[in-house]
Amino acid sequence: MIRAVGLKKRFGSKEAVRGVSLDVPRGTLYGFLGPNGAGKTTTIKMLTGLVRPDAGTAEVAGVDVVRQPVEAKRRIALVPDEPVLFDKLTGREFLRFVGRVYGVPEADVRRRSEELLEMFDLVGAGNDLIGGYSHGMQQKIALAAALLHEPEVLFLDEPTVGLDPASARLIKDLLRRLVGRGGTVFMATHILEIAQALCDEIGIIQAGTILASGTMDDLRAQAHAAEDNTLEDVFLLLTGSSQEQDIAAYLRG
Template sequence: MDEPAIEVRGLRKSFEKKEAVAGIDLDIAAGSLAGLVGPNGAGKTTTLSMMTGLLRPDAGRIVIKGLDVWADPVAAKAVIGVVPAEARLFERLSGEEVLEYAGRLRGLPAAEARSRAAQLLEMLDLAADAKRLVADYSTGMRKKAALGCALIHNPSVLFLDEPLEGVDPISADVIRRLLTRLVGSGATVLFSSHVMELVEQVCDHVSVIDKGRILATG
Protein backbone atom coordinates (compact mmCIF):
# COMPACT_ATOMS: atom_id res chain seq x y z
CA MET A 1 0.00 0.00 0.00
CA ASP A 2 1.09 3.60 -0.65
CA GLU A 3 2.04 5.55 2.44
CA PRO A 4 -0.76 7.83 3.67
CA ALA A 5 -0.72 11.52 2.71
CA ILE A 6 -1.50 12.35 6.36
CA GLU A 7 -0.34 10.18 9.26
CA VAL A 8 -1.13 11.07 12.88
CA ARG A 9 0.08 9.08 15.90
CA GLY A 10 -0.69 9.61 19.60
CA LEU A 11 -1.82 13.23 19.22
CA ARG A 12 -2.67 14.91 22.53
CA LYS A 13 -3.47 18.43 23.72
CA SER A 14 -4.75 19.73 27.05
CA PHE A 15 -5.76 23.21 28.13
CA GLU A 16 -5.22 23.40 31.90
CA LYS A 17 -7.27 20.42 33.21
CA LYS A 18 -9.35 19.85 30.06
CA GLU A 19 -8.04 17.24 27.63
CA ALA A 20 -9.13 18.57 24.22
CA VAL A 21 -7.44 15.85 22.15
CA ALA A 22 -6.90 12.50 23.86
CA GLY A 23 -4.46 10.40 21.87
CA ILE A 24 -5.59 10.42 18.23
CA ASP A 25 -4.27 8.01 15.59
CA LEU A 26 -5.36 8.71 12.01
CA ASP A 27 -4.32 7.81 8.46
CA ILE A 28 -5.65 9.66 5.40
CA ALA A 29 -4.82 8.06 2.06
CA ALA A 30 -3.39 10.18 -0.74
CA GLY A 31 -6.11 11.36 -3.12
CA SER A 32 -8.86 11.18 -0.48
CA LEU A 33 -11.60 13.68 0.20
CA ALA A 34 -11.78 13.07 3.95
CA GLY A 35 -14.08 14.49 6.60
CA LEU A 36 -13.46 14.88 10.33
CA VAL A 37 -16.95 14.95 11.81
CA GLY A 38 -18.18 15.65 15.31
CA PRO A 39 -20.27 17.97 17.47
CA ASN A 40 -19.09 21.43 18.49
CA GLY A 41 -16.36 21.12 21.12
CA ALA A 42 -15.34 17.62 20.00
CA GLY A 43 -11.73 18.66 19.32
CA LYS A 44 -11.88 19.16 15.54
CA THR A 45 -10.30 22.62 15.37
CA THR A 46 -7.63 21.75 17.96
CA THR A 47 -6.72 18.63 15.96
CA LEU A 48 -6.50 20.49 12.64
CA SER A 49 -4.49 23.30 14.24
CA MET A 50 -1.89 20.79 15.47
CA MET A 51 -1.85 18.96 12.14
CA THR A 52 -1.13 22.18 10.24
CA GLY A 53 1.60 23.49 12.55
CA LEU A 54 -0.48 26.25 14.14
CA LEU A 55 -0.72 24.74 17.65
CA ARG A 56 2.02 22.71 19.29
CA PRO A 57 0.83 19.29 20.53
CA ASP A 58 1.60 18.05 24.06
CA ALA A 59 2.46 14.67 22.55
CA GLY A 60 2.27 12.84 19.26
CA ARG A 61 3.57 13.00 15.72
CA ILE A 62 2.11 14.33 12.47
CA VAL A 63 3.63 13.39 9.11
CA ILE A 64 2.34 14.95 5.87
CA LYS A 65 3.70 13.60 2.58
CA GLY A 66 6.62 12.07 4.50
CA LEU A 67 7.43 15.37 6.26
CA ASP A 68 7.20 15.72 10.04
CA VAL A 69 5.14 18.87 10.71
CA TRP A 70 6.91 19.75 13.95
CA ALA A 71 10.43 18.46 13.16
CA ASP A 72 10.55 20.11 9.71
CA PRO A 73 7.82 22.78 9.73
CA VAL A 74 9.03 24.86 6.78
CA ALA A 75 9.13 21.90 4.38
CA ALA A 76 5.83 20.48 5.68
CA LYS A 77 3.99 23.82 5.40
CA ALA A 78 5.23 24.23 1.82
CA VAL A 79 3.10 21.27 0.67
CA ILE A 80 -0.11 22.20 2.52
CA GLY A 81 -2.87 24.77 2.19
CA VAL A 82 -5.01 25.80 5.16
CA VAL A 83 -8.41 27.49 5.41
CA PRO A 84 -9.10 28.20 9.11
CA ALA A 85 -12.65 28.56 10.45
CA GLU A 86 -12.14 32.28 11.05
CA ALA A 87 -10.23 33.29 7.92
CA ARG A 88 -8.62 36.70 8.46
CA LEU A 89 -8.17 38.54 5.16
CA PHE A 90 -6.76 41.98 4.44
CA GLU A 91 -9.93 44.08 4.24
CA ARG A 92 -8.43 47.00 2.30
CA LEU A 93 -7.11 44.83 -0.53
CA SER A 94 -9.20 43.69 -3.48
CA GLY A 95 -9.91 40.01 -4.07
CA GLU A 96 -7.22 39.71 -6.72
CA GLU A 97 -4.67 41.59 -4.57
CA VAL A 98 -5.29 39.25 -1.62
CA LEU A 99 -4.64 36.17 -3.77
CA GLU A 100 -1.57 37.71 -5.44
CA TYR A 101 -0.17 38.69 -2.03
CA ALA A 102 -0.69 35.14 -0.74
CA GLY A 103 1.18 33.86 -3.79
CA ARG A 104 4.09 36.23 -3.21
CA LEU A 105 4.27 35.17 0.45
CA ARG A 106 4.54 31.58 -0.83
CA GLY A 107 7.51 32.56 -2.98
CA LEU A 108 5.83 32.68 -6.40
CA PRO A 109 7.26 35.17 -8.93
CA ALA A 110 4.98 38.21 -9.45
CA ALA A 111 3.76 37.19 -12.93
CA GLU A 112 2.99 33.63 -11.81
CA ALA A 113 1.16 34.86 -8.69
CA ARG A 114 -0.94 37.16 -10.87
CA SER A 115 -1.88 34.51 -13.45
CA ARG A 116 -2.55 31.90 -10.77
CA ALA A 117 -4.77 34.39 -8.87
CA ALA A 118 -6.78 35.12 -12.03
CA GLN A 119 -7.21 31.39 -12.71
CA LEU A 120 -8.42 30.70 -9.15
CA LEU A 121 -10.78 33.69 -9.10
CA GLU A 122 -12.39 32.27 -12.23
CA MET A 123 -12.69 28.78 -10.69
CA LEU A 124 -14.15 30.24 -7.49
CA ASP A 125 -16.74 32.33 -9.35
CA LEU A 126 -15.11 35.54 -8.06
CA ALA A 127 -13.75 36.92 -11.35
CA ALA A 128 -16.52 39.56 -11.58
CA ASP A 129 -15.67 40.75 -8.05
CA ALA A 130 -11.86 40.58 -8.39
CA LYS A 131 -11.44 44.39 -8.15
CA ARG A 132 -13.81 44.82 -5.18
CA LEU A 133 -12.38 45.32 -1.70
CA VAL A 134 -12.55 42.28 0.57
CA ALA A 135 -14.27 44.55 3.12
CA ASP A 136 -17.32 44.49 0.81
CA TYR A 137 -17.34 40.69 0.39
CA SER A 138 -20.10 38.50 1.82
CA THR A 139 -19.27 35.55 4.11
CA GLY A 140 -19.42 33.15 1.18
CA MET A 141 -17.14 35.34 -0.96
CA ARG A 142 -14.63 35.65 1.89
CA LYS A 143 -14.59 31.89 2.35
CA LYS A 144 -13.94 31.43 -1.37
CA ALA A 145 -11.18 34.07 -1.31
CA ALA A 146 -9.57 32.31 1.68
CA LEU A 147 -9.73 29.05 -0.26
CA GLY A 148 -8.05 30.77 -3.20
CA CYS A 149 -5.24 31.97 -0.89
CA ALA A 150 -4.79 28.41 0.41
CA LEU A 151 -4.58 27.01 -3.14
CA ILE A 152 -2.37 29.69 -4.71
CA HIS A 153 0.84 27.60 -4.45
CA ASN A 154 -0.88 24.42 -5.69
CA PRO A 155 -0.52 22.39 -2.45
CA SER A 156 -0.81 18.62 -2.51
CA VAL A 157 -2.72 18.52 0.82
CA LEU A 158 -5.52 20.92 1.79
CA PHE A 159 -6.99 21.40 5.29
CA LEU A 160 -10.29 23.23 5.85
CA ASP A 161 -11.99 23.95 9.17
CA GLU A 162 -15.80 24.15 8.77
CA PRO A 163 -15.52 25.26 5.11
CA LEU A 164 -19.26 25.87 4.60
CA GLU A 165 -20.08 27.51 7.95
CA GLY A 166 -22.34 30.52 7.25
CA VAL A 167 -21.92 30.14 3.48
CA ASP A 168 -24.81 30.69 1.05
CA PRO A 169 -25.97 27.68 -1.03
CA ILE A 170 -24.48 28.92 -4.34
CA SER A 171 -21.03 29.57 -2.82
CA ALA A 172 -21.25 26.23 -0.99
CA ASP A 173 -21.88 24.47 -4.30
CA VAL A 174 -18.85 26.20 -5.90
CA ILE A 175 -16.65 25.12 -2.96
CA ARG A 176 -17.94 21.53 -3.06
CA ARG A 177 -17.29 21.24 -6.80
CA LEU A 178 -13.79 22.67 -6.45
CA LEU A 179 -12.88 20.24 -3.65
CA THR A 180 -14.08 17.32 -5.77
CA ARG A 181 -12.07 18.63 -8.72
CA LEU A 182 -8.93 19.00 -6.59
CA VAL A 183 -9.13 15.41 -5.41
CA GLY A 184 -9.71 14.31 -9.00
CA SER A 185 -6.40 15.96 -9.91
CA GLY A 186 -4.57 13.96 -7.21
CA ALA A 187 -4.65 16.30 -4.19
CA THR A 188 -5.72 15.19 -0.69
CA VAL A 189 -8.38 17.16 1.20
CA LEU A 190 -9.25 16.93 4.89
CA PHE A 191 -11.99 19.12 6.31
CA SER A 192 -13.80 19.32 9.62
CA SER A 193 -17.55 19.69 9.85
CA HIS A 194 -20.52 19.13 12.13
CA VAL A 195 -22.83 18.99 9.09
CA MET A 196 -23.34 15.31 8.34
CA GLU A 197 -25.19 16.06 5.08
CA LEU A 198 -22.11 17.73 3.58
CA VAL A 199 -19.88 14.84 4.59
CA GLU A 200 -22.28 12.29 3.09
CA GLN A 201 -22.37 14.24 -0.18
CA VAL A 202 -18.66 14.67 -0.83
CA CYS A 203 -16.44 12.46 1.33
CA ASP A 204 -14.91 9.09 0.49
CA HIS A 205 -13.35 8.76 3.97
CA VAL A 206 -14.89 9.83 7.30
CA SER A 207 -13.54 9.96 10.84
CA VAL A 208 -15.94 10.62 13.72
CA ILE A 209 -14.48 12.52 16.67
CA ASP A 210 -16.01 13.22 20.08
CA LYS A 211 -14.48 14.33 23.40
CA GLY A 212 -11.05 14.38 21.75
CA ARG A 213 -11.13 10.75 20.59
CA ILE A 214 -11.68 9.13 17.20
CA LEU A 215 -14.74 6.89 17.63
CA ALA A 216 -14.83 5.47 14.10
CA THR A 217 -12.92 5.87 10.86
CA GLY A 218 -13.26 4.39 7.41
Protein backbone atom coordinates in the same frame (compact mmCIF):
# COMPACT_ATOMS: atom_id res chain seq x y z
CA MET B 1 -0.21 11.66 3.06
CA ILE B 2 -1.47 12.69 6.53
CA ARG B 3 -0.26 10.59 9.43
CA ALA B 4 -0.88 11.38 13.09
CA VAL B 5 0.08 9.10 15.97
CA GLY B 6 -1.16 9.69 19.51
CA LEU B 7 -1.70 13.43 19.21
CA LYS B 8 -2.56 15.03 22.55
CA LYS B 9 -3.28 18.62 23.49
CA ARG B 10 -4.33 20.18 26.77
CA PHE B 11 -5.40 23.83 27.32
CA GLY B 12 -5.15 24.49 31.06
CA SER B 13 -7.29 21.87 32.78
CA LYS B 14 -9.17 20.94 29.58
CA GLU B 15 -7.84 18.01 27.58
CA ALA B 16 -8.92 19.02 24.07
CA VAL B 17 -7.37 16.09 22.17
CA ARG B 18 -6.59 12.73 23.82
CA GLY B 19 -4.38 10.63 21.59
CA VAL B 20 -5.70 11.08 18.05
CA SER B 21 -4.19 8.74 15.45
CA LEU B 22 -4.99 9.06 11.74
CA ASP B 23 -3.72 7.74 8.42
CA VAL B 24 -5.12 9.47 5.36
CA PRO B 25 -3.75 8.21 2.02
CA ARG B 26 -2.94 10.45 -0.98
CA GLY B 27 -5.91 11.31 -3.20
CA THR B 28 -8.47 10.96 -0.40
CA LEU B 29 -11.22 13.36 0.62
CA TYR B 30 -11.33 12.77 4.37
CA GLY B 31 -14.30 14.01 6.40
CA PHE B 32 -13.68 14.78 10.06
CA LEU B 33 -16.90 14.74 12.04
CA GLY B 34 -17.71 15.44 15.63
CA PRO B 35 -19.96 17.43 17.92
CA ASN B 36 -19.04 20.96 19.09
CA GLY B 37 -15.94 20.95 21.27
CA ALA B 38 -14.95 17.42 20.19
CA GLY B 39 -11.42 18.50 19.22
CA LYS B 40 -11.79 18.87 15.43
CA THR B 41 -10.33 22.38 15.15
CA THR B 42 -7.51 21.65 17.62
CA THR B 43 -6.56 18.54 15.61
CA ILE B 44 -6.50 20.59 12.40
CA LYS B 45 -4.39 23.26 14.11
CA MET B 46 -1.89 20.63 15.23
CA LEU B 47 -1.73 19.11 11.74
CA THR B 48 -1.12 22.55 10.18
CA GLY B 49 1.46 23.74 12.71
CA LEU B 50 -0.66 26.43 14.38
CA VAL B 51 -0.65 24.57 17.70
CA ARG B 52 2.12 22.33 19.06
CA PRO B 53 0.99 18.91 20.31
CA ASP B 54 1.83 18.00 23.91
CA ALA B 55 2.48 14.43 22.77
CA GLY B 56 2.44 12.38 19.58
CA THR B 57 3.69 13.02 16.06
CA ALA B 58 2.14 14.59 12.98
CA GLU B 59 3.39 14.13 9.44
CA VAL B 60 1.95 15.79 6.34
CA ALA B 61 3.22 14.95 2.83
CA GLY B 62 6.09 13.07 4.45
CA VAL B 63 7.28 16.06 6.51
CA ASP B 64 7.19 16.25 10.30
CA VAL B 65 5.00 19.25 11.14
CA VAL B 66 6.61 19.87 14.55
CA ARG B 67 10.25 19.45 13.55
CA GLN B 68 10.10 21.07 10.09
CA PRO B 69 7.11 23.42 10.30
CA VAL B 70 8.16 25.74 7.44
CA GLU B 71 8.81 22.83 5.07
CA ALA B 72 5.47 21.22 6.00
CA LYS B 73 3.55 24.48 5.54
CA ARG B 74 4.98 24.83 2.03
CA ARG B 75 3.00 21.70 1.04
CA ILE B 76 -0.31 22.45 2.73
CA ALA B 77 -3.03 25.06 2.81
CA LEU B 78 -5.61 25.88 5.45
CA VAL B 79 -9.03 27.51 5.30
CA PRO B 80 -10.40 28.04 8.83
CA ASP B 81 -14.12 28.23 9.58
CA GLU B 82 -14.10 32.02 9.99
CA PRO B 83 -11.06 33.24 8.10
CA VAL B 84 -9.94 36.68 9.26
CA LEU B 85 -7.92 38.17 6.38
CA PHE B 86 -5.96 41.37 5.72
CA ASP B 87 -8.86 43.81 5.41
CA LYS B 88 -6.79 46.64 3.89
CA LEU B 89 -5.74 44.55 0.88
CA THR B 90 -7.88 43.96 -2.18
CA GLY B 91 -8.72 40.41 -3.24
CA ARG B 92 -6.14 40.54 -6.05
CA GLU B 93 -3.43 41.95 -3.76
CA PHE B 94 -4.13 39.25 -1.19
CA LEU B 95 -3.71 36.51 -3.79
CA ARG B 96 -0.47 38.15 -4.95
CA PHE B 97 0.81 38.22 -1.34
CA VAL B 98 0.03 34.52 -0.87
CA GLY B 99 1.61 33.61 -4.21
CA ARG B 100 4.83 35.45 -3.31
CA VAL B 101 5.04 33.91 0.16
CA TYR B 102 4.77 30.43 -1.37
CA GLY B 103 7.29 31.26 -4.09
CA VAL B 104 4.91 30.96 -7.06
CA PRO B 105 6.40 32.76 -10.12
CA GLU B 106 4.82 36.20 -10.71
CA ALA B 107 3.37 35.28 -14.13
CA ASP B 108 1.74 32.16 -12.66
CA VAL B 109 0.36 34.17 -9.74
CA ARG B 110 -1.31 36.60 -12.15
CA ARG B 111 -2.76 33.86 -14.35
CA ARG B 112 -3.99 31.64 -11.51
CA SER B 113 -5.38 34.62 -9.58
CA GLU B 114 -7.58 35.60 -12.52
CA GLU B 115 -8.70 31.96 -13.00
CA LEU B 116 -9.60 31.59 -9.32
CA LEU B 117 -11.34 34.98 -9.13
CA GLU B 118 -13.41 33.98 -12.14
CA MET B 119 -14.16 30.54 -10.72
CA PHE B 120 -15.39 32.03 -7.43
CA ASP B 121 -17.30 34.84 -9.16
CA LEU B 122 -15.07 37.50 -7.56
CA VAL B 123 -13.68 39.21 -10.69
CA GLY B 124 -15.82 42.32 -10.09
CA ALA B 125 -14.77 42.51 -6.45
CA GLY B 126 -11.10 41.74 -7.10
CA ASN B 127 -10.06 45.39 -6.67
CA ASP B 128 -12.24 46.00 -3.59
CA LEU B 129 -10.80 45.88 -0.10
CA ILE B 130 -11.37 42.55 1.65
CA GLY B 131 -12.65 44.51 4.67
CA GLY B 132 -15.75 45.29 2.59
CA TYR B 133 -16.40 41.66 1.59
CA SER B 134 -19.34 39.67 2.95
CA HIS B 135 -18.66 36.53 5.01
CA GLY B 136 -19.26 34.30 1.98
CA MET B 137 -16.90 36.37 -0.21
CA GLN B 138 -14.21 36.21 2.47
CA GLN B 139 -14.65 32.45 2.64
CA LYS B 140 -14.30 32.24 -1.15
CA ILE B 141 -11.20 34.46 -1.37
CA ALA B 142 -9.60 32.43 1.45
CA LEU B 143 -10.27 29.25 -0.49
CA ALA B 144 -8.93 30.83 -3.67
CA ALA B 145 -5.75 31.78 -1.79
CA ALA B 146 -5.46 28.25 -0.42
CA LEU B 147 -5.65 26.79 -3.94
CA LEU B 148 -3.29 29.32 -5.54
CA HIS B 149 -0.06 27.44 -4.80
CA GLU B 150 -1.62 24.03 -5.61
CA PRO B 151 -1.04 22.43 -2.20
CA GLU B 152 -0.54 18.71 -1.77
CA VAL B 153 -2.91 18.69 1.21
CA LEU B 154 -5.81 21.06 1.80
CA PHE B 155 -7.25 21.46 5.30
CA LEU B 156 -10.74 22.91 5.56
CA ASP B 157 -12.68 23.71 8.72
CA GLU B 158 -16.44 23.90 8.04
CA PRO B 159 -15.96 25.13 4.45
CA THR B 160 -19.62 25.48 3.49
CA VAL B 161 -20.83 27.42 6.56
CA GLY B 162 -22.16 30.84 5.55
CA LEU B 163 -22.07 30.12 1.82
CA ASP B 164 -25.02 30.38 -0.55
CA PRO B 165 -26.14 27.08 -2.17
CA ALA B 166 -24.41 27.84 -5.50
CA SER B 167 -21.07 28.57 -3.79
CA ALA B 168 -21.41 25.51 -1.54
CA ARG B 169 -22.00 23.37 -4.65
CA LEU B 170 -19.01 24.95 -6.37
CA ILE B 171 -16.77 24.10 -3.43
CA LYS B 172 -18.00 20.50 -3.33
CA ASP B 173 -17.27 20.10 -7.08
CA LEU B 174 -13.91 21.74 -6.65
CA LEU B 175 -12.87 19.45 -3.81
CA ARG B 176 -13.79 16.36 -5.84
CA ARG B 177 -11.78 17.66 -8.80
CA LEU B 178 -8.82 18.37 -6.53
CA VAL B 179 -8.91 14.84 -5.16
CA GLY B 180 -9.37 13.47 -8.69
CA ARG B 181 -6.04 15.12 -9.63
CA GLY B 182 -4.25 13.36 -6.76
CA GLY B 183 -4.62 16.01 -4.05
CA THR B 184 -5.65 15.20 -0.49
CA VAL B 185 -8.41 17.05 1.38
CA PHE B 186 -8.99 16.97 5.13
CA MET B 187 -12.34 18.54 5.90
CA ALA B 188 -13.97 19.12 9.29
CA THR B 189 -17.72 19.50 9.00
CA HIS B 190 -20.95 19.34 10.97
CA ILE B 191 -23.04 18.59 7.90
CA LEU B 192 -23.41 14.81 7.74
CA GLU B 193 -25.13 14.79 4.32
CA ILE B 194 -22.15 16.57 2.77
CA ALA B 195 -19.72 14.19 4.43
CA GLN B 196 -21.61 11.09 3.27
CA ALA B 197 -22.04 12.34 -0.29
CA LEU B 198 -18.56 13.75 -0.72
CA CYS B 199 -15.98 11.97 1.42
CA ASP B 200 -14.05 8.80 0.59
CA GLU B 201 -13.21 8.24 4.22
CA ILE B 202 -14.62 9.62 7.43
CA GLY B 203 -13.29 9.97 10.97
CA ILE B 204 -15.61 10.55 13.91
CA ILE B 205 -14.17 12.29 16.95
CA GLN B 206 -15.78 12.85 20.32
CA ALA B 207 -14.27 14.30 23.51
CA GLY B 208 -10.85 14.38 21.87
CA THR B 209 -10.83 10.69 20.90
CA ILE B 210 -11.38 9.09 17.49
CA LEU B 211 -14.38 6.77 17.80
CA ALA B 212 -14.25 5.34 14.28
CA SER B 213 -12.43 5.91 11.02
CA GLY B 214 -12.59 4.52 7.50
CA THR B 215 -14.97 4.21 4.56
CA MET B 216 -18.75 4.31 5.05
CA ASP B 217 -18.84 0.50 5.18
CA ASP B 218 -16.04 0.44 7.76
CA LEU B 219 -17.97 2.88 9.93
CA ARG B 220 -21.17 0.80 9.69
CA ALA B 221 -19.21 -2.26 10.76
CA GLN B 222 -17.56 -0.44 13.68
CA ALA B 223 -20.94 0.89 14.83
CA HIS B 224 -22.69 -2.48 14.29
CA ALA B 225 -25.16 -0.63 12.05
CA ALA B 226 -27.36 -2.05 9.29
CA GLU B 227 -26.30 -1.77 5.64
CA ASP B 228 -28.96 0.82 4.84
CA ASN B 229 -28.10 3.01 7.82
CA THR B 230 -27.09 6.56 6.87
CA LEU B 231 -24.07 8.39 8.22
CA GLU B 232 -26.43 10.20 10.59
CA ASP B 233 -27.56 6.88 12.09
CA VAL B 234 -23.97 5.70 12.40
CA PHE B 235 -22.90 9.01 13.93
CA LEU B 236 -25.67 8.90 16.53
CA LEU B 237 -24.93 5.26 17.35
CA LEU B 238 -21.23 5.98 17.82
CA THR B 239 -21.55 9.23 19.75
CA GLY B 240 -24.17 7.94 22.17
CA SER B 241 -26.72 10.53 21.01
CA SER B 242 -28.55 10.70 24.34
CA GLN B 243 -28.43 14.48 24.07
CA GLU B 244 -30.27 14.47 20.71
CA GLN B 245 -32.86 12.03 22.06
CA ASP B 246 -33.42 14.23 25.10
CA ILE B 247 -33.96 17.24 22.84
CA ALA B 248 -36.49 15.32 20.71
CA ALA B 249 -38.35 14.21 23.86
CA TYR B 250 -38.37 17.77 25.17
CA LEU B 251 -39.77 19.11 21.87
CA ARG B 252 -42.50 16.42 21.87
CA GLY B 253 -43.48 17.78 25.29
